[in-house]
Amino acid sequence: MDFIIPVPEAFNFSHCVSYLRRSPKELLHVFEGDTLIKVIRASGHSVLFSVRYLTGEGIRVDMITPRKTALVSAVEKYVREWFDLDTDLRPFFEMASKDKLLKPLAAQYYGYRIVGLPDLFESLVWAVIGQQINLGFAHTLKQRFVEHFGERLTIRGATYYLFPEPGVIAQLHPEDLLTLQFSRQKSRYIIGLARAFASGEISREKLQAMEPGERMETLLSIKGIGSWTANYVLMRTFRYPEAFPLGDAGLNTALRRLLKLDRKPTSAEVQRIFQRYRGWEAYATLYFWKSL
């Protein structure tokens, strides 16, 4: 059972996939050659599917198991969000082609899009894990977290993981995560997040229904979620093109190199540069990250 999702203008599957290949520690999807395989939860099922790119046609999705027609729309919706298929990036590239800093990046990585994180709990936890540590270590922590607490499926001899459920993490004590080398602070934040999701206090659906201002306020009211994390999540989960993780270490490093500074740029300098990307800050950030 398979179907094809047409892709929009200014879309490059390979560039998006290279992002998904950036860590060998990633357990939440698997590559078999050029085919990408993943499990998601939909309507109470663990749904295993694969995607690959067919030149001139689009993204081909194969339902592996269960092969139920009723689950097709959930998988299609997931893939659309995952690969950012519903954003018209033509205005961004038009703007980037006239910008000294972005032009070479936009040309080299044309069609690269923000790989989404449709699951809000996963998105928040991943952002918290990534706070203040290098990305390699962040991937190590996530790997341990998923291995220890995520649901595991074995199909035809291969193992696939789901991101841990809030209900499972909500029952942990900080010590359980300290053992995995999470800091006490991260442990508290993550368990707190899990409890808020498990109790229903926070959910993607609730935040989705809010006005942008209230959504931002709600995110910032959560312990462990500051401005950087809130913007990261608005970028990857809620797809705000104007989300802007100001202060991001990677963005600072990228700008430092591109501007040939002998120090990291100040927050004021970054803000001044980004004035010209107004409305597209998330994508400008994405391309600066890509330059690393």
Next chain:
DNA sequence: CGCCAGGTTAGAG
């Protein structure tokens, strides 16, 4: 050993 890494918080001024 020192400093930085996809920061946030609580407390002081």
Next chain:
DNA sequence: CTCTAACATGGC
């Protein structure tokens, strides 16, 4: 409101 120490640990 702004500034700062503390938080923990890997990697260079």
